[in-house]
Amino acid sequence: MNSSGTELGRILVVDDDATVRDVVGRYLRRDGHEVVEAADGEMALHLLQRRPPDLVVLDLMLPGMDGVEVCRRIRDAGSTPVIMLTALGEESDRITGLRTGADDYVVKPFSPGELALRVASVLRRARNAVEPNAGARIADGDLQVDTGARTAVLGGTSLTLATREFDLLAFFLSHRGHAYSRTELLSKVWGWEFGDQSTVTVHVRRLREKVEPDPASPRRIATVWGVGYRYDGLGD
Structure with missing residues (x-):
């Protein structure tokens, strides 16, 4: 953490445009x-395998292996936070x-300053348990969540x-x-006072796929x- 209270970390910036990498890198440094x-x-x-970063800034449109596949492989390997860079107006890409x-x-096109703020926000979220039950263990049937260790177990897995x-x-929970x-979830979980509500919709869908016996119901x-x-x- 620096003198302004910003969470510091090792950031991997992935973009085929050298200018974008240079500008983003300068703001983050x-x-x-x-x-x-x-x-x-x-x-x-x-680079991820050699030394995992604290966060990845990842362009969606990459030559060869695109950002979606890179993100999928990052998720298969663990929970390293990822901020995706997407094209203007392409809602389907964002989703x-x-x-x-x-x-x-x-x-x-984005503001490098805004991206730097998003990086700090995601890093802070990744390193701190969710209030108000920081450090608590919460259970719902065979689902157990430890907010201090930031672990979740379902049916022993x-x-x-x-x-x-x-x-x-x-x-x-x-x-x-x-x-x-x-809108309330964007504010309370993401810390955004404005934003695309589809962000919440997609995350709820992904959570259901992981914690519901039948995500369709x-x-x-x-x-x-x-x-x-x-x-x-x-129920407990």
Whole structure:
């Protein structure tokens, strides 16, 4: 953490545009982060294997192996936070990135300053348990979540959750029975006062795929029509 309170980390920037890598790298280094760069997916995965970073800034449109496949492989290997860079106006690209497991996205052309703030926010979320039950162990039937260790276990099997997926699950478990709108969830879980509500929709869908006995007929995370979502749970 630097003098301004920003969480510091080792950031891998993956983009085939050298200018984008240079600009993003300069802003992140200015904040005190260590930055490494890759121009394609193969190099990114090599660097990830050699020394995992604290966060990856990943362009969706890469030559050869695209950003979606790189993100999928990052998720298969663990829970390293990923911020996806997507094209302006391409909602389908943003949703695809989120479905693959990206924790956040920034639309090109973007403000490097905004990206630096998003990096700090995601790093902070990745390193701190969700309030108000920081350090608590919460159970719902065969689902057990430890917010201090940031682990989730279902039926004795550890779940691989992206940073925002874990935060959302922990928040739901801590506030079961209460309905929240997508706007409220963006504020309380993502820390955004504005943003694309499809971000919440996609993360809820991904969580259901991981924690529901039948994701098509969810029993834990209920849809409250006209409002948003409510965590009902299966019971202790």
